Amino acid sequence: MEALIGQLFAGLSLGSVLLLAALGLSLTFGQMGVINMAHGEFMMAGAYTVFVVQGVVADAGLALVVSIPLGFLVGGLLGLLLEVLLIHRMYHRPLDTLLVTWGVALILQQVARDVFGAPNVDVKAPTWLSGGVDLGFTQVPAARLFILALSVAAVGALAVVLTRTSLGRRIRGVVQNRDLAETVGISTRDTDRLTFFIGSGLAGIAGVALTLLGSTGPTLGTNYIVDAFLVVVAGGIGQIKGTVIAAFGLGLMQATFEYSTTASLAKVAVFVVVVVFLQIRPQGIFSIRTRSLA
Amino acid sequence: MKSDYLELTDVRVTFDGFVAVDGVTMTVLQGDLRFLIGPNGAGKTTLVDAITGLVPATGSATFGRTELLNRKVHRIARLGVGRTFQTASVFEELTVLQNLDIAAGSGRGPLTMLRKRSSTPPEVEAALEVIGLTDLRDRQAGVLAHGQKQWLEIGMLLVQDSKVLLLDEPVAGMSAEERQQTGELLQRVGENCTVVVVEHDMDFMRSFATSVTVLHAGRVLSEGTVAQVQADPKVQEVYLGRAEVEA
Amino acid sequence: MKGEYAKIAGFAAIALALLVLAPAVLSDFRLSLLGRFVCYAIVAVGIGLAWGRGGMLTLGQGVFFGLGAYVMAMHLKLSDAGPTGVPDFMKLYGSGVVPGWWEPFRNPVVTVLAIVLVPSLVAFGLGMAVFRRRVRGAYFAILSQALAAAFAILLIGQQATIGGTNGLNGFRSFFGFNLFDPVNKRMLFYIAAGTLLAMLLVVWQLYRSRYGELLVAVRDQEERVRFLGYDPANVKIVAYVVAAAMAGVAGALFVPIVGIISPAAVGVVPSIAFLIGVAIGGRSTLFGPALGAIAVAWAQTSLSESFPSFWIYFQGALFVLVVAFLPRGLSTVGSILTRRRESA
Numbered sequence: 001m002e003a004l005i006g007q008l009f010a011g012l013s014l015g016s017v018l019l020l021a022a023l024g025l026s027l028t029f030g031q032m033g034v035i036n037m038a039h040g041e042f043m044m045a046g047a048y049t050v051f052v053v054q055g056v057v058a059d060a061g062l063a064l065v066v067s068i069p070l071g072f073l074v075g076g077l078l079g080l081l082l083e084v085l086l087i088h089r090m091y092h093r094p095l096d097t098l099l100v101t102w103g104v105a106l107i108l109q110q111v112a113r114d115v116f117g118a119p120n121v122d123v124k125a126p127t128w129l130s131g132g133v134d135l136g137f138t139q140v141p142a143a144r145l146f147i148l149a150l151s152v153a154a155v156g157a158l159a160v161v162l163t164r165t166s167l168g169r170r171i172r173g174v175v176q177n178r179d180l181a182e183t184v185g186i187s188t189r190d191t192d193r194l195t196f197f198i199g200s201g202l203a204g205i206a207g208v209a210l211t212l213l214g215s216t217g218p219t220l221g222t223n224y225i226v227d228a229f230l231v232v233v234a235g236g237i238g239q240i241k242g243t244v245i246a247a248f249g250l251g252l253m254q255a256t257f258e259y260s261t262t263a264s265l266a267k268v269a270v271f272v273v274v275v276v277f278l279q280i281r282p283q284g285i286f287s288i289r290t291r292s293l294a
Numbered sequence: 295m296k297s298d299y300l301e302l303t304d305v306r307v308t309f310d311g312f313v314a315v316d317g318v319t320m321t322v323l324q325g326d327l328r329f330l331i332g333p334n335g336a337g338k339t340t341l342v343d344a345i346t347g348l349v350p351a352t353g354s355a356t357f358g359r360t361e362l363l364n365r366k367v368h369r370i371a372r373l374g375v376g377r378t379f380q381t382a383s384v385f386e387e388l389t390v391l392q393n394l395d396i397a398a399g400s401g402r403g404p405l406t407m408l409r410k411r412s413s414t415p416p417e418v419e420a421a422l423e424v425i426g427l428t429d430l431r432d433r434q435a436g437v438l439a440h441g442q443k444q445w446l447e448i449g450m451l452l453v454q455d456s457k458v459l460l461l462d463e464p465v466a467g468m469s470a471e472e473r474q475q476t477g478e479l480l481q482r483v484g485e486n487c488t489v490v491v492v493e494h495d496m497d498f499m500r501s502f503a504t505s506v507t508v509l510h511a512g513r514v515l516s517e518g519t520v521a522q523v524q525a526d527p528k529v530q531e532v533y534l535g536r537a538e539v540e541a
Numbered sequence: 542m543k544g545e546y547a548k549i550a551g552f553a554a555i556a557l558a559l560l561v562l563a564p565a566v567l568s569d570f571r572l573s574l575l576g577r578f579v580c581y582a583i584v585a586v587g588i589g590l591a592w593g594r595g596g597m598l599t600l601g602q603g604v605f606f607g608l609g610a611y612v613m614a615m616h617l618k619l620s621d622a623g624p625t626g627v628p629d630f631m632k633l634y635g636s637g638v639v640p641g642w643w644e645p646f647r648n649p650v651v652t653v654l655a656i657v658l659v660p661s662l663v664a665f666g667l668g669m670a671v672f673r674r675r676v677r678g679a680y681f682a683i684l685s686q687a688l689a690a691a692f693a694i695l696l697i698g699q700q701a702t703i704g705g706t707n708g709l710n711g712f713r714s715f716f717g718f719n720l721f722d723p724v725n726k727r728m729l730f731y732i733a734a735g736t737l738l739a740m741l742l743v744v745w746q747l748y749r750s751r752y753g754e755l756l757v758a759v760r761d762q763e764e765r766v767r768f769l770g771y772d773p774a775n776v777k778i779v780a781y782v783v784a785a786a787m788a789g790v791a792g793a794l795f796v797p798i799v800g801i802i803s804p805a806a807v808g809v810v811p812s813i814a815f816l817i818g819v820a821i822g823g824r825s826t827l828f829g830p831a832l833g834a835i836a837v838a839w840a841q842t843s844l845s846e847s848f849p850s851f852w853i854y855f856q857g858a859l860f861v862l863v864v865a866f867l868p869r870g871l872s873t874v875g876s877i878l879t880r881r882r883e884s885a
Contacts, residue, residue: 086861099813110854114850346768368769376769396751396769400770401770408752454769
């Protein structure tokens, strides 16, 4: 029982990390069909933000709190820059954005190596997050609980923005029908930029959170990007709901398979499950149905 | 061969609770040039989509006693049901000849596929003649004029050896002269095929239709010759009346 | 017809450069290096078919490359160890017993067949699962990338049976030929170059065939093709399987030429790196992918030796500039120029 709860929590924790990483991706992929391979490097930028802030603010706890909005800003601005300089020229060639943003990712990784050095940098976790939390029946690491809470908060905030604000209505309008949205007077240019800013900002927050779990280095993003994309594919585009379910589903599955086999076999098993799942629902868990031929 | 006809019985298409086609029953005989008209949202294109397998439907659509509904798109095409689209969709990077050759070749075996085309197949040659694009055979389809693209699509239907031709607004955007030519082309083709034309252009319909089915809100409102349909008060109410005022 | 002659001339030039010129002017070391690039070029030819002509952005060619490479490497390890021997690394890290699934690869015929068949079957299986369900575009790209990630992780986890992170290395002979003998190394180059030329002939025939035209039609208007009575999934699966088989053959040649295969050569990063040469050379051209792959590999070797950090920037910039601004690659710049001249 103890072990089962431990596995369950490990799965939820992994799921929350995947969710943070995939949330912004699903937004940009859903709205624009853009596959942003540099999303992982925006996460890396968020992680380095914590490192830089810790150089100024001695208290690790305060540094973390400051880093969350700052990481959002860093990731968001990088995303905005990418959108303005490159991606907006390429909306009619979504597959090619994948390769272009991969090039951007390579460059950003190398920038990180040249600025911060190739080895991982040391990011301290606040003392109040380094211990465990006693839930009565089991002990769980405080950092993982914090990330779980952060991902829930991020989903909640995004849901509020999407459903309650005019920006959200515009974003959803553009996701469902770009041409129609344009004809009814929504500036798709502005909406695209803002969406990219928010989606990339979420990557920054994910990066901040990841400093609590593992080492912070130039390849931090690459370790998560493939899984994050798998979440987006399994979840279906254009709906937060699907991303949430897919992230926790994949996280739990990975943890369960790991429990019964090895970590590497678990990865393969998860991949197989996703492919099989797409046999049943080729468009992911949720999809917006349209009448168009494509 | 008059036994081969397209017969729809109680065809129904539903999108998430919205009934787009609501129990359509109609029969189109070979040699008939049937026009399918109706206001926007009447379900004309959806009906064509259902027959060609693009959207799932209930009821029955048979051609020569073979059920068409809910088969895969390419299977239906191989049964001899061909269609065109509202927006001309030819393979723009390929030449006119290549477009037609692909349309003619779904029955080819792997060995033929893996070889280069040694000579123009006779049916392709004939289709080029019929659609008047013989001189442009090596032109990329993407650079053709709009009307020429529509003809190419019709040509692709011809070489495909379709017995049922479903054309979705084939003369949209064509000049009067091009419409005339297209109509005559359809009349010639219609002698050996079952042709259904979805069209908004009333003049075009009056000139070439042998029979007309009027759809309204997913149902058959009226059916008959052009004169009969025009005389039908229900039709005048929802559709033709307005069109005639416009004309 | 004029285009056909230009292609014959191009093919002859490549054959001459690879089979006559390169062996005459390059040192043994450089020739072996070129042999490695030729292996990349073979992968690139397949990517050109699948991506350039078929529109399938495959980010997992490393998997097929790796399958071919590991099959070959297993055979070489086994034959080095002798008829009933155990490969050295298994004694070090494993139980000292050859696993049952290694045994078939003692046989050279099985090995050669498996180099082609194993990648083909994996590609066929994935293709059936993916293309039949109309999973395509970005979804397919992401799945193929996830496959590469899963494959590399799987290999890393199997230290005792497949060498883990170290991979398989230290081969001494190749089907009975001593790999330390320079003459045999030259022979390997000729085999690789000959294979590349043969693969070019294969795609040439495919491109000029009716199948090639149909593949382009599927790439541009997949749904339209259905209404003409074809199942586009079958059309795509053929191109994907051929591309996979080519990558497998390339991997198998890579092993004796380079002397090592490890997960680092087959994962996400190398898989996507295969694409840049194809993009530069012109993804849908006949010779562009192969030439682009060789050029990029050559540039990487010369640049990264002296300026490792500069090479990464350069590679990143290539992806950005070529794909964003020259989607048809460099090889079409020439044809645009000639067309300008003709129209002027």
